[in-house]
Amino acid sequence: MKEEFLHYLWKFGRFENTNLYTTRGERLQIFSVGVHNHNSGPDFFNAKISLDDQLWAGNVEIHLRSSDWYAHHHQKDKAYDNVILHVVWEDDIAIFRSDNSIIPTLELKNRVEEHLLSNYEWLFKKGKSFINCEKQIVNTDKFILESWKERLYIERLEQKSAFIMQELEDTHNDWEAVLFRMLLKNFGLKINGQAFYQMSAIIDFNIVRKLQHKVFSLEALLFGVAGFLEKEEDIDDDYRTSLKKEYHYIKRKFNSLYELSSGPVFFRLRPVNFPTIRLSQFAGLYHKHRNLFSEILRCNTTDDFFELFRVSASVYWKDHYTFGKESASSDKKLSKEFISLLIINTVIPLKFCYAKSMGKEENDTFLKLIASLKAEKNSITNRFDRLHLESASAKDSQAFIQLYDEYCSKNRCLSCNIGNTILNRSAN
Structure with a gap:
């Protein structure tokens, strides 16, 4: 006990x-x-x-x-x-x-009561392969489960708000700058997210504002800070050489810039997720939208966001994935699956935090938006699927991730509505 x-x-x-x-x-x-x-x-x-x-x-x-x-x-x-x-x-x-x-x-x-003690002992009995309640969670009353998933998702947004508020403080309440940081981090996904976030801390967003009119300059800025223009000098590539020249000019003009000591990686990534492609797409997004945060505030539906994020990598990357090595030609645009991840991990948390800062309560709006997106597929949601708790939407997958990360993996069953339900079941 x-x-x-x-x-x-x-x-x-x-x-x-x-x-x-x-x-x-x-x-x-x-x-x-x-x-x-x-x-x-x-x-x-x-x-x-x-x-x-x-x-x-x-x-x-x-x-x-x-x-x-x-x-x-x-x-x-x-x-x-x-x-x-x-x-x-x-x-x-x-x-x-x-x-x-x-x-x-x-x-x-x-x-x-004896049944409360026996339920407690069963719940925390060793030998579970995934979560403590894996044999009983599927029997949870549907109303209890659905209401708990909604609360879990809002709880997840609240947690992300703490990170956003710190970013606001660091950027002197510049919402556009915070969006830039969060988007760049999430363009890197799990593998390169931290490296991309470090880049966002190096690049003052005012520099981005001054370079947005020219996508080539934005690419030079991003590839330069990522360290892709200073290494592998044996690569014979005119486009890379031009980017390097432009980056050196930008670096002299804005003397606060420097390169990552350990930049983004390519290992274990599908070519479409290579950091070169994602950074070019990111540059295209900020070239297309000069006031992206303001435009995000005006969007309310998934179709609005799919249209807003409809950008491609620049022409050079049409037949390249890395510098100096040609590949089959393809239009490397942001997929709907990738845009959905941006909506889940960047757009909704930022809009949620902004609404709170304005004294507005719009939880139903965000619940409706997240429920309109397809569920994420990862190791956690796949394990819940095998317990016959399939995610019908991104709201469910986000809730299950929150459930596992903050309750199941920490044995916080007594703070979980599902754990409480199981604990209080009668002997019958």
């Missing part, structure tokens, strides 16, 4: 709470369990109880055994002097505050 389970029992009152008495025989009534504290200090703040009809307000500390109080050295910490009740599974020793006054103790081990 983990202490987290006792937090759950106390927080939700999942124990027999009639005729309560402390281990010293004091009659106990609980008026408020307090506010759950996830940081240092007592586990619950501002609880309200009565002991033998004497009202008390203060904090509650929870342990598996009373002696854990001393094991954690709380008797030496004045932050615990305001503890009015010690809630434990097993009372094995009397506990005193730093002033030697005794702390009332509530023992729970004989006050929890």
